[in-house]
Amino acid sequence: MSQHALPSNDLDDPALARPVYLLPGWLNSGPDHWQSEWQRRHGDTRVEQDDWEWPRRGDWMARLDEVLQQDARLVERPALLVAHSLGCQLVAAWADHSAHTRLVAGALLVAPPDTERDETPPQLHNWRPIRRPRLPFPAIVVASTDDPFCRPERAAGMAADWGAQFVLAGPLGHLNAASGLGAWPEGRAMLHRLAR
Template sequence: MPMTSSAAAPPVYLLPGWLNSDAEHWQSRWERTLGHVRIEQADWEWPRRGDWMARLDEVLLADARLAQTPAVLVAHSLGCQLVAAWAAHSQHTARVRGALLVAPPDTEREDMPPQLHNWRPIRRPRLPFPAIAVVSTDDPYCDPARAGEMAADWGARLVLAGPLGHLNTASGLGDWPEGQALLATLRGASAAG
């Protein structure tokens, strides 16, 4: 059984947020060291929700493995809002086994940059797959109580990471082993992982 679980490990897709993840971001480090695949977007500076959702659908449909072994999505910042919007709209959610949602931003705040205004309103239907939302207690882009409300609406298990800012490169997470452990629980689901 452990051999099959390793052979059929769910693919992992990385969903960066606005402006993409820089070279020292934990997502970029996971891409380099763990072989996870980043979903590239056509426009990182002026992200259009519909375009990002269509791109996610396109990538998941192109991966034939996902019919047998659904993927795990690992989203940071605006990538979390992408997962919520995509799941509320797509007919292909069965291709996803679970989602790790890290530092979801509050795109409905008045002080959000104009590039993110088309991400309003936040999509809040319950996700059709297991999810874990990791939230910092001092994230400059989302009050932890507000992030907790989003996580509850999405049906995601809430993990408070402490005062770590936006859980990005500036947070000094390195390879972020705590995040890798959370990912392992989503990838393992029923097995030991």
């Protein structure tokens, strides 16, 4: 795809003619991350947080609630959430607490970290325990077989608790920029499937 092509085929797909919000994880998603590529190609909206280095669960939840409530389009066409890493834990915690979950049509949850691991950095200790309620909207959890931050069986357990479909993507690390996914068309296809 050339840099001057239309940003997305999504415009021809009524299933994705709805807002897509990107929820990066700890330290944000850099320029080579597939979330950043989706933002450039498809015009998805990144939810910015005040503190990417010391993320406080309550603050991140409040920010997501604020962003969604400010988007008047979501009353008629609820959004799709696309979360990576700690963003997945954000979706679960937010959905367990918010009175505005009707503003979301579905969520793609990629590489959820196990924040209950002994090796979890102190910056993320306030994300314990992991919130595990059944999500009030359809979701797909994508994990890899060799994610250094979460064993596949732990990711599968989260997906089961959240009522989400579970997809094991193979040995792709943390499904981030270092995984070499580029624009990650397979992920975009899963988002289309979720939207439909």
